[in-house]
Amino acid sequence: MSTANARIALVGNPNSGKTALFNALTGGRQKVANYAGVTVEKKEGMVTTPSGRTLSVIDLPGTYSLRARSPDEEVTRDAVLGQLKGETPPDVVVCVADATNLRLVLRLILELRQVGRPMVLALNMFDIAQRQGLRIDLEGLSRDIGAPIVTTVATRKRGIDDLVAQVEAKVEALAAAGQLDAPNTWHEPSPAEIRRAHAEAQRLMKAHVRPAERPDTMTGKIDAVLLHPVAGLAILLALLFVMFQAVFAWAGPLMDGIEGGIGALGGLVATVLPDGLLQSLIVDGLIAGVGSVLVFLPQILILFFFIILLEDFGYMARAAFLMDKIMGGAGLHGRAFIPLLSSFACAIPGVMATRVIDSKRDRLTTIMVAPLMTCSARIPVYTLIIAAFIPNQTVWGFANLQGVVMFGLYVAGIASALTISFIARRLFWRGQVEPFLMELPTYKTPDPKSVLRNLWQRAEIFINRAGRIILPLMVLIWVLSTFPYPPEGATGPAIDYSFAGRLGHLLHPLFAPIGFNWQMTVALIPGMAAREVAVGALGTVYAVANAEEQVGTLAGALSADWSLAMGLAFLTWYVFAPQCAPTLAVVKRETNSWLWPTVMFVYMVTLAYLAAMAMYHGAVALGWG
Amino acid sequence: MAPYAPSFAQALELLMDHLAPVTAPAVDPQPDHREVRLSQARLGDRGVISQVHVRPDVDHHGLSADELERRLLELGFVEGAAIEVIHEGAIGRDPIAVRLDDMRVALRRHDAADIVIRLDARAAAQ
Structure with a gap:
């Protein structure tokens, strides 16, 4: 003492x-x-x-x-x-x-x-x-x-x-x-x-x-079912199905609640603070910016709830066992399965969940490909572009074409993640594979208190990150999209005159080969905050107020202005592009180096650029230009 | 999985003995003390680990033989430990799960190639 x-x-x-x-x-x-x-x-x-x-x-x-x-x-x-x-x-x-x-x-x-x-x-x-x-x-x-x-x-x-x-x-x-x-x-x-x-x-x-x-004979009896080559896989799939239902269905009302709360807070602050720069910084920059990330908290918590529960029960090692052959084919460890799965909700918990992978190499590969999984922030972008360009019609007698395209986008994400990890292993790590040696623990009833404590710690870590890393980024993006102000009597949208707008115009020649017009290029910059922000950003440049709620109006504006080829190129870009600064920040945090977020940014931009270019020119060749 | 017909198991035994003539450990002449590499063991095979020697001349996916051997030893794959194959993966029967003394361990067949088990008389006779 x-x-x-x-x-x-x-x-x-x-x-x-x-x-x-x-x-x-x-x-x-x-x-x-x-x-x-x-x-x-x-x-x-x-x-x-x-x-x-x-x-x-x-x-x-x-x-x-x-x-x-x-x-x-x-x-x-x-x-x-x-x-x-x-x-x-x-x-x-x-x-x-x-x-x-x-x-x-x-x-x-x-x-x-x-x-x-x-x-x-x-x-x-x-x-x-x-x-x-x-x-x-x-x-x-x-x-x-x-x-x-x-x-x-x-x-x-x-x-x-x-x-x-x-x-x-x-x-x-x-x-x-x-x-x-x-x-x-x-x-x-x-x-x-x-x-x-x-x-x-x-x-x-x-x-x-x-x-x-x-x-103990219980573990053996449970394993006889859960590790059964057929029943075990079926149960794993059923569990995943329930998890995803929960992530998307249960989180919905909570996310609406958070969005409503953030909106109300913004409105309240707007009435208290006088119009002007400070109000804009706090309402549009801080509150809206942090809100756009905080809104994923319910999904992240539900996801972690399942992960912690299954981990404490002893199932995660079994899931890794069942998936090892499939993951191993792509050069990933069986344990990479859960982080990649989490990335379907959001790459941030996915990257955080890679801590269960012992080997540094396997963990890095998993982190690198996690953002290729179709996270839920892509869904608003996909929905918008699909509504604008893909006719709502039946194909092959039973399937909805819009649904088919959506499914295709998911498949493209998974296939590219597996391909990239396969190539990474061959190219950079010369075929080295960590041995898969893992104890299968005895099953145990999870302790509710410890599950809740663990969940609370996850929430704290996420909110901490939202605060310390994401907040400054949001302010930066706000500054870029706000300054300088449009001149007196300007007719175009305000963002057009800002740094973001200028940067968009400046970058436009780079994006012209993949079919993007300047509006699309401008929308990419605030869209770095989180992928779904691109919807609002497109709304801003096309002067559609409340674009998030008026998807129909915005989709109409887009389909009038863009060709089908441009729409497809934009979709393709969003499958691959690292349009998410918070993910890059979390990768920096988890790898403790700027090298890996840089590598991630460069490879994803390259991939997105090439894929969008191929898509654009292919579509033009098909007469969709 | 359906149990193997005895004739098939015997055929397999003969085949394996022919397939691994150089690097395989000495095979016990007594038929009820057959030795088999864990990588080739089947569901239900049971016995005692007789040898853990990771061959340095074989590729272990970039890991040194010494390192793989130590990792196996640290997880309890040691001479004299009781072992039984209790689960096989759906694709290519890989990976496998074994009961190792009092615990359960999962591993890929590739990493199990240098663990030799002496099958129980009862299991071998089946």
């Missing part, structure tokens, strides 16, 4: 209930940030002991070994070894173990022992172990591993006080001794050393653990 708080690090295998224990220890007193210089999430919380001492607890990413294989595991290794930049080494390491699955964690414990830091072993999920009739000789095991053992049931907060007491005793002993019990002798184990450690772990198991009398 005198100087810094003692630091406690939680280490354990994935699926050991480590995060549940962290929640039980720290309650609401936790925050999520990133480690300096890396994009690994840092979860830190506080716990106060009965004697009044405050302990700082960090939840380190799960690992099977201190020999790190992914950025997450590197953080765990460096934190335990006290080599993490900007972090002081932990005073006590708490190794969290699933009491029903001890074999691998015993080997990790042997590694942790080499580090020489004081350690406490928390045997978590001890209730399940007891129910299964698993007998563990705690005293003997504790003696052999040289660390006190506490049994815990994190989800029911059992054993937490005992754990805190044991940790505090270690902290006090360390403070009294003034130095570590043993020097750090850890080094990366060779295959032979791993084998020896396994043999030692096996010996400990034999000596101190009597196998379960009633081992």
Whole structure:
């Protein structure tokens, strides 16, 4: 209490209930940030002991070994070894173990022992172990591993006080001794050393653990259905269907509510503030700009709700198993499936969800192709252009032509994402593939409180980003579209005279080869805020007020002014173009470098340009010009 | 999946023994202690891991043999561990899921090529 708080690090295998224990220890007193210089999430919380001492607890990413294989595991290794930049080494390491699955964690414990830091072993999920009739000789095991053992049931907060007491005793002993019990002798184990450690772990198991009398049979029974080659895939598809229904149907009213709220707030501010620059900045720039991104919050939360629920249940590893062959064909990891799926709602949660992919290479590829998935912000643009140019007629006797085009746009997104990742693997990573090696965890009933806490953390992260990254971008785009003002007696729309308008005119020669007129080019600039903003922007340049509500009027104006070829070129552009500054900002955040958003911008613009050009000239050749 | 007819399994066994003459581990002469690479194991195959030796002369998609071997070992693929193939993927029977001692692990057949299991007498006789 005198100087810094003692630091406690939680280490354990994935699926050991480590995060549940962290929640039980720290309650609401936790925050999520990133480690300096890396994009690994840092979860830190506080716990106060009965004697009044405050302990700082960090939840380190799960690992099977201190020999790190992914950025997450590197953080765990460096934190335990006290080599993490900007972090002081932990005073006590708490190794969290699933009491029903001890074999691998015993080997990790042997590694942790080499580090020489004081350690406490928390045997978590001890209730399940007891129910299964698993007998563990705690005293003997504790003696052999040289660390006190506490049994815990994190989800029911059992054993937490005992754990805190044991940790505090270690902290006090360390403070009294003034130095570590043993020097750090850890080094990366060779295959032979791993084998020896396994043999030692096996010996400990034999000596101190009597196998379960009633081992879990539930997981096997559930897997018989969920991993069935036919039924399993059918259930996965059904789950996806429900997820998408929820994302689009349930989110609708909430999104309308947020839009209404943002609109009302804008209206209110407009009545309070005098007309002029400040009003425009706050209403059109800040409120409308942030609103256009915030409106996706319900979809993102619903999506994450499903993802967190399925992850906690243990299904995500199964989904990765079922999809691995299909994803693998395109050079992606099975785990890339969920992030790509999320990107159908919005690329931002998709990019955020790539954290489940261990390998940096696989994660980067997934991030790079995620924005090619048809996100929901494209839908207003697609709807507008389709309404303007595609006749509402029946083709092949049963299908609606507009629906067919919409479907085609989705397929184009998926096909291009798979093609790009395939090419990326061949070209840049010379066919290197990470092995797909994944534990299939025992199924568990998700804990509602932990699901909600996790969901809240996702919301906080998103809102934080909307605030810190997206807000300045919105202001920039507002400045570009507002200044300078149109001259006195100007007849054209105001945006025409602004920087955005000038930039649009300036860029127009570049876009002429793909069939764009200057109005389309101008609309692309405010459209960088979010894809659906292009609808409003086109409304502005075509002087259609309330373009979002008057889609029919705007579609009429467009079909009068554009040729079919131009409409198709615009659609094609929107399939590929990186018309979304927030996504680029999130990619910068997640990759911690400007290189990758730049690469993304360049490749997507190139792809969009070439595809739109091919589409335009093809359509002209067909006489649609 | 339908169980394989015994004649088919035997044929397969013979075929596999002929197909992998050089790099395959020594095959136990006793018919009830057949050894098989995990990459070629079928659903329901059960036994004990007899060897984990990642061959350095084979392409592991850019990963070094030593690294793949350590990753397999770290996840519990170690000599003496009990193993059973419990699930196969829909396409090309890949990836596979195995019960490995007390846990379940999924992996691609390609990465399982250097894990050799000695099949249980009972499983081999089926």
